[in-house]
Amino acid sequence: MRKIETEQEVILSMEELTMDYSGQLVLKGLNLEVRSGQIIGYIGPNGAGKSTTVRILLGLQQGYGGTARLFGKDIRTSGISYKSRIGYVPETAEVYDMLTAREYLVFVGGCYGMDDQRAERKGRLLMEQFGLSDVVDSRLSSFSKGMRQKVLIISSLLHNPDLLFFDEPLSGLDANSVLVFKEIIAKLADQGKTIFYSSHIMDIVEKISHRIVLLYDGQIAADGTFEELKTQNKEGSLEEIFNQLTGFHQHAQIADNFVSIVEEV
Numbered sequence: 001m002r003k004i005e006t007e008q009e010v011i012l013s014m015e016e017l018t019m020d021y022s023g024q025l026v027l028k029g030l031n032l033e034v035r036s037g038q039i040i041g042y043i044g045p046n047g048a049g050k051s052t053t054v055r056i057l058l059g060l061q062q063g064y065g066g067t068a069r070l071f072g073k074d075i076r077t078s079g080i081s082y083k084s085r086i087g088y089v090p091e092t093a094e095v096y097d098m099l100t101a102r103e104y105l106v107f108v109g110g111c112y113g114m115d116d117q118r119a120e121r122k123g124r125l126l127m128e129q130f131g132l133s134d135v136v137d138s139r140l141s142s143f144s145k146g147m148r149q150k151v152l153i154i155s156s157l158l159h160n161p162d163l164l165f166f167d168e169p170l171s172g173l174d175a176n177s178v179l180v181f182k183e184i185i186a187k188l189a190d191q192g193k194t195i196f197y198s199s200h201i202m203d204i205v206e207k208i209s210h211r212i213v214l215l216y217d218g219q220i221a222a223d224g225t226f227e228e229l230k231t232q233n234k235e236g237s238l239e240e241i242f243n244q245l246t247g248f249h250q251h252a253q254i255a256d257n258f259v260s261i262v263e264e265v
């Protein structure tokens, strides 16, 4: 049985995290502590700074202020060994089109220190689970969007990481695959893995997250379970809570304006 929340190890923390892109202050001092086995739904309007936060935590973004800690260590000074404990599905990714799926997964496994045989075997077995056995030796350039996304998901999990960053991971997946992936996420969290899940698909975030963190105007505007946010905001769905917390009520007016402009001759 899982230990009560406060006894779990702190896997990820931010203290006064800031990011200034040449005078544009995108993150204004984020403070957050995430414990092992938690699924964090990280949401916010377009341009709020979600990907920036994830890039900082992955060690891909320089020039930030404050402190980011993973597995208890400041990522500025901890070296790069922590990266082997992390998996990442980016919002958009360059996959090596000329490689076959098998070659790509062996390559990624190698980057995480796996030997070829082990990466090949695990990659092949995971492809099979996603119904992709027939295309293991096809070039990625011939893959559909959803098929590529499945390969990206597999490559993020190949080395059995402890901490996962998913940025819009369901992009292109069909309804059956979404169902499978949601189950996978829940099971990974049950095994103690920590998941930082960034998405705009509110009904999925609402269902899978143990805790929802809303980034708005460079700050954490809400942080709690869906039930807590619902009680605090007196709204039914996460989509409605999102609209309320971001002060957005003009959707009908904007749609009217938009269509009138489209119809202008």
Ligand SMILES: Nc1ncnc2c1ncn2[C@@H]1O[C@H](COP(=O)(O)OP(=O)(O)OP(=O)(O)O)[C@@H](O)[C@H]1O
Binding pocket: 021, 026, 044, 045, 046, 047, 048, 049, 050, 051, 052, 053
């Ligand atoms: N490399 C960069 N240089 C300058 N500005 C940047 C850079 N990357 C992001 N920004 C700016 O920082 C802000 C936050 O961008 P970010 O991509 O982190 O947002 P996001 O919350 O992930 O958005 P979305 O939901 O649209 O993916 C935006 O205003 C963006 O223009």
